[in-house]
Amino acid sequence: MRSVWIIFKKEFLGFFSSPLFFLMAFVATVLFSITFSMGIQNFATLLSNGMYQMGANPQQLNIHYAVFLQHLSLVNLLFIFFTPALAMRLLAEEKKNRSFDLLMTSPITSWQIVLSKYLSLITVLFAIEILAFIYIFFAQQMFQFDLLPTILTGTGIFLVGAVYASMSLFASSLTDNPMVAFIIGIVLNLGLWIFGGLADFTDHVAYKKIIEQISVNQHLQLMIDGIFKTSSIVFFISIIFFFCFLCERVIESSRWRST
Amino acid sequence: MIQVDNLVKTYGDRFAINNISFKINKGDVVGLLGPNGAGKSTTMKIITGLMSPTSGTAKVCGFDVFENPLEVKKRIGYLPENPPLYLDMTVENYLKYVTELKKVSIKECASNVESALEKTQLKDVRHRIIKNLSKGFKQRVGIAQALVSRPEILILDEPTVGLDPKQVAEIRDLINELKGQHTIILSTHILSEVQAVCNKIIIIHQGKLILDDSIENIQKLRQPQTQLNIKVRLDKDLSFEFKKISGVLSVNQVNPCSYRIQIEDDEVTTEAILEFIIQTKAGLLEMSVNENNLEDVFLSLTYNKSEEAVKI
Structure with missing residues (x-):
């Protein structure tokens, strides 16, 4: 475990000493500030005017859906692009700089490399999500509402981010070109949602059911609605493990390939 | 190890x-x-x-x-x-x-x-x-x-x-x-x-x-030939005389006073050449031995091999 901690620590501090993370945090904060204040304002306008409420969807009158879900959806959108950008330096850039040779000739296993880099990546994603939650915590100082459904939604978004992290890390392991790794990462992350959307294009009941079960949309929606199912957690962990396993295999195979 | x-x-x-x-x-x-x-x-x-x-x-x-x-x-x-x-x-x-x-x-x-x-x-x-x-x-x-x-x-x-x-x-x-x-x-x-x-x-x-x-064994791998570089004062072609000395394989007169002499790798030949120069009063100014060093061994083992490979 010491090796995992050593690499984790180095990567984690590396993120916080790179301008990339601060640029991302800046962009995220600007967007959060604009959308959150607009969301709160629209919600307040809706509640203060009975005329608006008449034709409104019940979910629009619930602060969890009307404000916080929109706010956290933005986190999800940012994760799609931020995660590959953060992950590209973890393996692709190491390969490009040849510092990867140091890891491969150190007494550590490929699993330790993957695990430490993966943990550092999801810790940074967690830090970005904390930024989003600051707004929600401050909102609670002003209004009375139940925080638990929002926290559950936040957990769901974080788990989706953890899935992005595993896919982006895998993308990063495939190439020694950080830009290519970034693009592959985005394609995989977007592919996850496109795959989930395929359920709407089929009328076949069995296919529909299968796609729904193996897409993140369904499992995330359950958490947004406040339903915490063990199967959802198992599903997320399975995808994460699958891509981390692929990543480990790619790293291990570099010994056999003609690099 | x-x-x-x-x-x-x-x-x-x-x-x-x-x-x-x-x-x-x-x-x-x-x-x-x-x-x-x-x-x-x-x-x-x-x-x-x-x-x-x-x-x-x-x-x-x-x-x-x-x-x-x-x-x-x-x-x-x-x-x-x-x-x-x-x-x-x-x-x-x-x-x-x-x-x-x-x-x-x-x-x-x-x-x-x-x-x-x-x-x-x-x-x-x-x-x-x-x-x-x-x-x-x-x-x-x-x-x-x-x-x-x-x-x-x-x-x-x-x-x-x-x-x-x-x-x-x-x-x-x-x-x-x-x-x-x-x-x-x-x-x-x-x-x-x-x-x-x-x-x-x-x-x-x-x-x-x-x-x-x-390294010691490789230096012993020297080919059975040594090249002597000789410079004398006498401005006269001595190539023919050098060739007569037993053990001398070839003589190349670089300029009127300088010679490159290929000899069999033994000290007797070197001694005989020196004696000849002294006897003829040619005036020995400089003599050096081109020994087979690692570079020669390396080049003969690698580049000669590739030439052989090309021939094959």
Whole structure:
């Protein structure tokens, strides 16, 4: 475990000493500030005017859906692009700089490399999500509402981010070109949602059911609605493990390939 | 200490190394020589566990590189062709990181880093970001990372490439200093370096091992011919007279006073030539012997071989 901690620590501090993370945090904060204040304002306008409420969807009158879900959806959108950008330096850039040779000739296993880099990546994603939650915590100082459904939604978004992290890390392991790794990462992350959307294009009941079960949309929606199912957690962990396993295999195979 | 048996590495149909076997004993300083693309780096990568062979085995300190890679990696310090540096770290933090990665006990980390900084003369730049260092310093940081875990075996792939002559001399001194503390494998193109620091030489050519011997034995490999360069005062063609001396194979008059004489490699012929010059009062101004050095051996073993291969 010491090796995992050593690499984790180095990567984690590396993120916080790179301008990339601060640029991302800046962009995220600007967007959060604009959308959150607009969301709160629209919600307040809706509640203060009975005329608006008449034709409104019940979910629009619930602060969890009307404000916080929109706010956290933005986190999800940012994760799609931020995660590959953060992950590209973890393996692709190491390969490009040849510092990867140091890891491969150190007494550590490929699993330790993957695990430490993966943990550092999801810790940074967690830090970005904390930024989003600051707004929600401050909102609670002003209004009375139940925080638990929002926290559950936040957990769901974080788990989706953890899935992005595993896919982006895998993308990063495939190439020694950080830009290519970034693009592959985005394609995989977007592919996850496109795959989930395929359920709407089929009328076949069995296919529909299968796609729904193996897409993140369904499992995330359950958490947004406040339903915490063990199967959802198992599903997320399975995808994460699958891509981390692929990543480990790619790293291990570099010994056999003609690099 | 290192035992390599029938090592083969193929890239598709091409053999990077073909059936290489050698043994390196504890404390040896081995020069791994060969033209570009001969398979030196591939051999080194296999020994360090960075690459797997197509067939054959490699053992380091009794541990098989493929069955016990972690044990092997603990015992090896490796400097690849391109030093594996994290450009955004400071020299000291980078070396600390490497020490921890190599599983050096926490107590020894600080002293190991200090000693590596001192040996590679990096103390003055210890707080500088690696990105901002010159190539020579980066190369030294690369050597320091190989040393920092105090490994039993040091594998240095072209450690002097890209350095200025002073830095090359410093690295040579450093390797001389490290003799006895580590078993060292060194690949380089600078043959004088190898002659200066190594006690054993392995020459690889077109993926095959063509020589594995000690420096002394290689110097005995000299071809049975020696070339004498002679300069005399007498402005008269002595070629015919030189040719008459027993043991002289050929004479080439470079200019009216200078000759290149090819003789059989024995002292009697040299003595006879000198006596002749003294007797004829030709006035010997200069005489030197062109000995077969490592470079000749290397060139005759590698380039002659490739010519033969072309003929075949």
